[in-house]
Amino acid sequence: MDISRLARDIRKGDRKALAKGITLAENETAKASSLLRTLEPPGRAFVVGVTGPPGTGKSTLVDRLVGLYRRRGLRVGVIAVDPTSPITGGALLGDRVRMERHANDRGVFIRSMASRGWSGGLSRATSQVIQLMDAAGFDVVLLETVGIGQSDIEVVGVSHAVLVVLMPGLGDDVQVSKAGLMEIGDVYVVNKADVEGADALVVSLLGLVRSMRSRSPPVVKVSALTGEGLENLESAIEAIRARFEEGDLEVRLRSASGMIAQTARAVLAERLAHTSRERVNELALMVVKGEITVDAAAGLLLK
Amino acid sequence: MDISRLARDIRKGDRKALAKGITLAENETAKASSLLRTLEPPGRAFVVGVTGPPGTGKSTLVDRLVGLYRRRGLRVGVIAVDPTSPITGGALLGDRVRMERHANDRGVFIRSMASRGWSGGLSRATSQVIQLMDAAGFDVVLLETVGIGQSDIEVVGVSHAVLVVLMPGLGDDVQVSKAGLMEIGDVYVVNKADVEGADALVVSLLGLVRSMRSRSPPVVKVSALTGEGLENLESAIEAIRARFEEGDLEVRLRSASGMIAQTARAVLAERLAHTSRERVNELALMVVKGEITVDAAAGLLLK
Numbered sequence: 060m061d062i063s064r065l066a067r068d069i070r071k072g073d074r075k076a077l078a079k080g081i082t083l084a085e086n087e088t089a090k091a092s093s094l095l096r097t098l099e100p101p102g103r104a105f106v107v108g109v110t111g112p113p114g115t116g117k118s119t120l121v122d123r124l125v126g127l128y129r130r131r132g133l134r135v136g137v138i139a140v141d142p143t144s145p146i147t148g149g150a151l152l153g154d155r156v157r158m159e160r161h162a163n164d165r166g167v168f169i170r171s172m173a174s175r176g177w178s179g180g181l182s183r184a185t186s187q188v189i190q191l192m193d194a195a196g197f198d199v200v201l202l203e204t205v206g207i208g209q210s211d212i213e214v215v216g217v218s219h220a221v222l223v224v225l226m227p228g229l230g231d232d233v234q235v236s237k238a239g240l241m242e243i244g245d246v247y248v249v250n251k252a253d254v255e256g257a258d259a260l261v262v263s264l265l266g267l268v269r270s271m272r273s274r275s276p277p278v279v280k281v282s283a284l285t286g287e288g289l290e291n292l293e294s295a296i297e298a299i300r301a302r303f304e305e306g307d308l309e310v311r312l313r314s315a316s317g318m319i320a321q322t323a324r325a326v327l328a329e330r331l332a333h334t335s336r337e338r339v340n341e342l343a344l345m346v347v348k349g350e351i352t353v354d355a356a357a358g359l360l361l362k
Numbered sequence: 363m364d365i366s367r368l369a370r371d372i373r374k375g376d377r378k379a380l381a382k383g384i385t386l387a388e389n390e391t392a393k394a395s396s397l398l399r400t401l402e403p404p405g406r407a408f409v410v411g412v413t414g415p416p417g418t419g420k421s422t423l424v425d426r427l428v429g430l431y432r433r434r435g436l437r438v439g440v441i442a443v444d445p446t447s448p449i450t451g452g453a454l455l456g457d458r459v460r461m462e463r464h465a466n467d468r469g470v471f472i473r474s475m476a477s478r479g480w481s482g483g484l485s486r487a488t489s490q491v492i493q494l495m496d497a498a499g500f501d502v503v504l505l506e507t508v509g510i511g512q513s514d515i516e517v518v519g520v521s522h523a524v525l526v527v528l529m530p531g532l533g534d535d536v537q538v539s540k541a542g543l544m545e546i547g548d549v550y551v552v553n554k555a556d557v558e559g560a561d562a563l564v565v566s567l568l569g570l571v572r573s574m575r576s577r578s579p580p581v582v583k584v585s586a587l588t589g590e591g592l593e594n595l596e597s598a599i600e601a602i603r604a605r606f607e608e609g610d611l612e613v614r615l616r617s618a619s620g621m622i623a624q625t626a627r628a629v630l631a632e633r634l635a636h637t638s639r640e641r642v643n644e645l646a647l648m649v650v651k652g653e654i655t656v657d658a659a660a661g662l663l664l665k
Contacts, residue, residue: 092655092657095656095657096655096657096658099652099655101652102649102650102652186656187656190655190656308650311650312647312650315646315647315649315650315656315659316642316643318649318656319642319646319649319659320663322656322659323634323660323663324630324631326661326664327627327631327634328630331623339622339623340615342618343618343622344611346618346621347611347614347615349402349405352395352398352399352402352403352493353490353493353618353621353622353625354395354398354625355399356625357622357625357626357629360623360626361626361630
């Protein structure tokens, strides 16, 4: 494969070339890494992570955001990340429907990503795809998770702004706060504003974030389905994007730091997987013989 | 906390002490590690991993296995692993119901585990809990996943025997094989034997595993609900347990290697998380300035 030619085509915004680059990121991160060195992504893309429990309407909301940004003339990439197996993946993402809807809009590029390997590999690939979309000239990248857990929180760690999407009737707020969602949001979205309990959820969220964090992020009530309240969400996101555009280091460093940390972790895991099978077996034998504990063996492996 | 006293109580099979040890594994792996050094787990516990897509009846099957082993007079530990957030966890596991059913049986210990942190932390904690149960004198540990994806496959990598539970109507077999489930099973269980398509699924699974692997694992059809076919499953598992009891290295090394590798990976991730925030920020600044790519920064971080 001719990396410099691929890089040139991606920079031109060629969709097939971008798709090829993304496939590299998914399957051959080392080659994707070399592609990115050639590309020198400009860092112009604003990355919005969208996470939250399943069923809260994240996909519909992402569709709304795509519409909002397209009306502003911005090019939008969407990465739908599903860290689960392909068995549940297809059903949860339903991105084929979405891809059809935007099929004729050259300013939108949608890609869903799942992983067959360790989830760390997915984090690294996601970082690379963001950089590829950036290099291909996309202004905004929406990073959507399927919302089934902890790995989602990991995935959105590479964003400039994180939207946590919730809805009334999810169970008590203590659960939400336990899930780690209270620490990561820049904007809290109460979707399905028409459902009973929406106002109460807004109030309790405001209380929660105020009690837990020094600077309270905004809580906005919307209906992704009807469009109600979207202007409030838009202005909350745009406030962060404005800081991004001004070169605000806090916002910019956040995404870069997240990507570096996740990539480093993936690289470590890969190294461990490749170099030490014999040594692992040797140590496992000592564990089986009762000479050392598993933790001690892991310590020796890392020496 | 007096580690040597806790160790003594766990060795006696004291349930409160075991629970305390498990809480350490969940929250303070370093202390749990020191507890395990004191305990010197004997490696007598046979670990059976139970994985597969959601809705295939894994919990019911695990309950059946608990019954089978209890009738043989063996003590059984159950670890229900849910790598997702607490939001979905409680609903999926339903272990409270099960805990009530076995509440008066001192030969059964059930614990569900979820993670607030990175899923690697969960893997390490799971390894430690297996060793704690081993030290507390449990003969069999059943490690059940909720079946939502790739992290499940990781979790059962610490087992001596892996049961992959499937059922008719999950979608085509290609999806099952893509999910990585075809590589990891020692026994394939087609549950819900009475549902249409069960026989066809058995036939196609047999074809799949024969085409993919040099030694074909058994495929057994059961109904966890009615008990139909359980004797075939039992003998398939017991064939592996017999090898384990004979000290078969292949079986014994498998669990130990899995635990060492997962623990090492978790330790690496923890180190990375703790030592290098300043350095990450420094490198992130270089990325933001466009001086280096994220992958290059990750490389420098690991130097």
